[in-house]
Amino acid sequence: MELMYKSTRSNETATASQAILKGLASDGGLFVPTQIPKLSVSVEELSKMTYQETAYAVMKEFLTDFTEEELKACIEKAYDSKFDTEEIAPLVKADGAYYLELFHGATIAFKDMALSILPHLLTTSAKKNNVKNEIVILTATSGDTGKAALAGFADVPGTRIVVFYPKGGVSPIQEKQMVTQKGENTFVVGIKGNFDEAQSGVKAIFGNKELEKEMDAAGFQFSSANSINIGRLVPQVCYYVYAYGKLYAEGEIKEGEKINVVVPTGNFGNILAAYYAKNMGLPIAKLICASNDNKVLYDFFATGTYDKNRDFMLTSSPSMDILISSNLERLIYKIAGEDDKKNKELMTLLSDTGRYDITEDMRACLKDFYGNYSTEAETAAVIKSIYDKTGYIIDTHTAVAAEVYKKYAAETHDETKSVIASTASPFKFTRSVMNAIDSSYDAMGDFELVDELSKIGNVKVPNAIEEIRNANILHDTVCEVREMESTVRKFLGI
Numbered sequence: 049m050e051l052m053y054k055s056t057r058s059n060e061t062a063t064a065s066q067a068i069l070k071g072l073a074s075d076g077g078l079f080v081p082t083q084i085p086k087l088s089v090s091v092e093e094l095s096k097m098t099y100q101e102t103a104y105a106v107m108k109e110f111l112t113d114f115t116e117e118e119l120k121a122c123i124e125k126a127y128d129s130k131f132d133t134e135e136i137a138p139l140v141k142a143d144g145a146y147y148l149e150l151f152h153g154a155t156i157a158f159k160d161m162a163l164s165i166l167p168h169l170l171t172t173s174a175k176k177n178n179v180k181n182e183i184v185i186l187t188a189t190s191g192d193t194g195k196a197a198l199a200g201f202a203d204v205p206g207t208r209i210v211v212f213y214p215k216g217g218v219s220p221i222q223e224k225q226m227v228t229q230k231g232e233n234t235f236v237v238g239i240k241g242n243f244d245e246a247q248s249g250v251k252a253i254f255g256n257k258e259l260e261k262e263m264d265a266a267g268f269q270f271s272s273a274n275s276i277n278i279g280r281l282v283p284q285v286c287y288y289v290y291a292y293g294k295l296y297a298e299g300e301i302k303e304g305e306k307i308n309v310v311v312p313t314g315n316f317g318n319i320l321a322a323y324y325a326k327n328m329g330l331p332i333a334k335l336i337c338a339s340n341d342n343k344v345l346y347d348f349f350a351t352g353t354y355d356k357n358r359d360f361m362l363t364s365s366p367s368m369d370i371l372i373s374s375n376l377e378r379l380i381y382k383i384a385g386e387d388d389k390k391n392k393e394l395m396t397l398l399s400d401t402g403r404y405d406i407t408e409d410m411r412a413c414l415k416d417f418y419g420n421y422s423t424e425a426e427t428a429a430v431i432k433s434i435y436d437k438t439g440y441i442i443d444t445h446t447a448v449a450a451e452v453y454k455k456y457a458a459e460t461h462d463e464t465k466s467v468i469a470s471t472a473s474p475f476k477f478t479r480s481v482m483n484a485i486d487s488s489y490d491a492m493g494d495f496e497l498v499d500e501l502s503k504i505g506n507v508k509v510p511n512a513i514e515e516i517r518n519a520n521i522l523h524d525t526v527c528e529v530r531e532m533e534s535t536v537r538k539f540l541g542i
């Protein structure tokens with residue numbers, strides 16, 4: 049039976065491939081599966097599967113209009129030697145938790161897990177739906193999505209990609225990774241604004257019907273690589289399932305034993321994928337949502353009020369510097385009893401007033417979630433303490449999760465085995481990581497620090513970093529927020 053997708057704001061429906069092509073529903077809502085499918089493999093079977101086999105077992109349940117051949121081809125092309133380990137997502141035990149390393153892909157952050165497969169899902173979807181237009185990917189990034197999307201789409205026939213990032217709001221290494229991107233079909237632009245402004249600007253361009261008509265006439269159509277695309281979300285469910293199989297294979301858990309997952313959260317995509325994994329039947333107890341100083345989600349779980357009216361903070365975990373967590377809408381829709389009118393009401397309040405309150409009934413559906421946050425000082429301290437105790441070096445985003453996990457364990461005395469999503473390599477945020485270990489490192493240059501990190505952590509410098517050491521800057525466009533649309537037009541020549 050075919051699994052359909054529907055908008056969170058109306059009864060607009062789509063097949064999986066149509067939802068992947070569209071990104072956002074026409075009413076501005078997000079596509080959600082009409083029901084969460086169940087996993088059809090046993091833990092015993094899971095424990096013997098490779099990452100690719102696990103990915104197929106999970107994704108075939110969600111993307112039911114893809115043939116086995118199509119889906120397997122996408123998986124093979126995505127999870128190959130672009131990853132620096134055959135395991136794709138290794139699990140490392142350190143300091144009383146299991147770190148699920150999601151940073152072994154082309155750009156050394158977890159977004160590679162989905163963005164290495166999205167271009168293939170998208171071009172396959174285009175073929176299936178007889179789309180002749182060239183697909184133009186438009187993305188706002190807080191740092192990691194941009195490079196991962198650029199790497200995924202560069203020189204993929206039938207696609208072009210435009211990435212907007214907040215100038216000055218991403219790490220120097222993140223910026224260097226993006227502005228050195230090769231590929232005839234790539235375009236990178238810094239905007240004079242923050243991530244939320246970049247994201248709102250992209251949403252406005254997507255919603256511009258006049259532009260859409262002009263694009264179509266010129267043989268183009270937009271699609272989104274942002275984490276609202278169901279083609280991003282579904283591949284992220286796979287690694288939670290894989291981690292569970294691994295824990296069982298290694299004798300760390302018994303069959304059916306519940307685990308917690310801890311996720312450093314920004315747009316709420318990664319943790320929502322864990323929630324979907326739980327709903328598929330994976331034995332997950334708590335979903336622990338970790339925030340940095342931009343603690344909108346912590347406040348939301350604590351009070352039932354989502355309120356983005358607050359100062360935006362630049363932190364050492366910039367990929368989580370977000371005040372509007374777009375994917376939360378999928379959870380809101382679900383806990384509103386899958387009521388698109390109710391959800392739309394709340395989302396309208398959010399865009400009009402910057403806040404909304406959920407009802408007591410809705411709050412009662414959030415029992416599986418625990419939210420907390422880590423301050424800048426706590427994040428630095430936990431990097432140092434884990435390094436001092438174990439020699440293992442984690443990045444700033446993962447450290448936010450490690451600190452929140454410590455707070456959770458201290459508060460609840462829950463001893464359930466816990467998997468921490470390790471979302472970036474420490475080499476991506478070298479300066480913050482090294483300063484946390486010893487502030488005297490701050491005197492060193494960026495690449496000196498990279499070599500020092502490699503030495504003290506006893507880990508090889510990843511290829512992604514070696515590549516940009518001497519790379520040329522190929523993109524230097526900077527624009528105002530209000531110039532985003534004209535910048536896109538210039539790139540497309542319309």
Ligand SMILES: *Cc1c(COP(=O)(O)O)cnc(C)c1O
Pocket residue numbers: 157158159192193275312313314315316317318319367368445446471472
């Ligand atoms: C994007 C990102 C996050 C946040 O993930 P969401 O799915 O947006 O919640 C956390 N850490 C890193 C390193 C990221 O790149």
